[in-house]
Amino acid sequence: MSRIRIPQPPPSEITPEAVWQSRRRWLRQAAAIGLAAGSAPAVLAGSIPDPSLPALTGKPNGRFSVMDKPNAWDDITGYNNFYEFGTDKEDPRRHAGRMVTEPWTVEVGGEVVKPRTFDIDELRKLAPMEERIYRLRCVEAWSMVIPWVGYPLSALLKQVEPTGNARYVTFETALQPENMPGVNRRIIDWPYVEGLRMDEAMHPLTLLVFGVYGKLLPNQNGAPMRVAVPWKYGFKSAKSVVRIRLVEEQPVSSWMQSAPSEYGFYANVNPDVRHPRWSQATERRIGDSLFAPRVKTQMFNGYGELVASMYDGMDLARDF
Ligand SMILES: Nc1nc2c(c(=O)[nH]1)N[C@H]1C(S)=C(S)[C@@H](COP(=O)(O)O)O[C@H]1N2
Ligand SMILES: [Mo]
Numbered sequence: 207m208s209r210i211r212i213p214q215p216p217p218s219e220i221t222p223e224a225v226w227q228s229r230r231r232w233l234r235q236a237a238a239i240g241l242a243a244g245s246a247p248a249v250l251a252g253s254i255p256d257p258s259l260p261a262l263t264g265k266p267n268g269r270f271s272v273m274d275k276p277n278a279w280d281d282i283t284g285y286n287n288f289y290e291f292g293t294d295k296e297d298p299r300r301h302a303g304r305m306v307t308e309p310w311t312v313e314v315g316g317e318v319v320k321p322r323t324f325d326i327d328e329l330r331k332l333a334p335m336e337e338r339i340y341r342l343r344c345v346e347a348w349s350m351v352i353p354w355v356g357y358p359l360s361a362l363l364k365q366v367e368p369t370g371n372a373r374y375v376t377f378e379t380a381l382q383p384e385n386m387p388g389v390n391r392r393i394i395d396w397p398y399v400e401g402l403r404m405d406e407a408m409h410p411l412t413l414l415v416f417g418v419y420g421k422l423l424p425n426q427n428g429a430p431m432r433v434a435v436p437w438k439y440g441f442k443s444a445k446s447v448v449r450i451r452l453v454e455e456q457p458v459s460s461w462m463q464s465a466p467s468e469y470g471f472y473a474n475v476n477p478d479v480r481h482p483r484w485s486q487a488t489e490r491r492i493g494d495s496l497f498a499p500r501v502k503t504q505m506f507n508g509y510g511e512l513v514a515s516m517y518d519g520m521d522l523a524r525d526f
Pocket of ligand 1: 282287288289290343344379398428439441444445446
């Protein structure tokens, strides 16, 4: 008799309920201090969001959250990759305010029974919001810890009923040349396109994200909706998505197209497969002191117990 194996997080990934609750208290207290006095040190230092920002909360999901302390609000919203707005880490915060995010629709089509265009308000109500603390590992060998608010991508994909031909999913980012100073430079062939294999897209860890730190997503983090795939390099997680297509053939994503020797389709975090220009064995944690040692990068960014079985029999050095 075969049983469906529900993936269990490894012991190091499980947040014991008590620890989880105490951290929740800590976050709430920090937020309360911010509410009580706008001049509270935590707000001034930018470690938590400005209480006046629009809220979007989710039920904490301890099972799919890591134990690490989340990065400061200022790191998460001020040190970004969003090349549509420029290549400097500060460019997205500086320029992304110009992106128009209202109205916003997301077209979901391709190999599906019920293709549909969803309004963003509809998408925000499609499934219950969860808060999940995820690691983000950038291919540039730095990392952060981010409390995202969203729900599994699978909830949306089930709505449109993928056909038997649907083997991959592609995500396309909005293209607003008049508001995006970065797209005048031909770094990649805009719009930004990324993709996942169907089982990766349906995996419970793959999150559609609408908020961060209990607030609606700021534009620089991919408002109003982006993807978060925590066991892959950050570039797989497309921001400000306007189109999702289910397709039969493995898509060519923007980074693969611009530099196929540097960026593969799978892009699973893998300390043993170096980027042609640098090692992936260690990472710098954003927010750590300059003198802090680099940390060892973990296979699948530490999510191996949950995802490794999807790649059984694959040579991940070849399929990088
Ligand atoms: N549309 C778009 N999505 C993108 C990027 C981008 O340049 N454009 N950068 C990627 C990279 S390299 C990373 S590391 C993450 C960063 O997400 P964050 O800025 O919210 O931390 O977004 C990814 N999604
Ligand atoms: Mo990245």
